[in-house]
Amino acid sequence: MFLLFNLLLTLLLALGVAVLAGQNPTLRTVQFLLWRSVELPLGLLIAVAIGLGLLTAGLGSLLWPGRSFSLTARQLQERLQQLERQDQPLP
Template sequence: MLLLFNLALTVLLALGVAVLAGQNLTSLTVHFLMLRSVELPLGLVITLAVGLGLLTVGLGSFLWPGRSFSTTARQLQERVRQLEMQDQPPQ
């Protein structure tokens, strides 16, 4: 079910970017540090930025699979439980 939700969300994002790119045909030059690009349509720049962002997130989750928020939260909750057990006086 989660896979289907992720797929639907990805398709919606792709459609949104495609519509945005199709409606923004104004040419612009991108300046980054000391570099300048040739004139590119704004829609292409937006599409490239979104694509690079998705690629970066995908590679990050592939290279570091254990670094998710839920895993870290569970580990911290377990550590808090251990510390609370140590602080309780013996009965």
């Protein structure tokens, strides 16, 4: 079920990027330090920026799998249960 949700979310994001790219055909130049690109459509630049962001996030989650929010939440819940057991009075 989780895989299906991720697939649908990815398809919606891809569709949104495609629509955004199609509706922004204005040519722009990117300049970074001494480097300057040729004129590219604004939609393509935005799509590349989104793609690089997703790639960076994906690589980050592969390189540091222990940093996921669900793992941290699970660890915090276990710690909370331990502390609650310690606070209970003895019979």
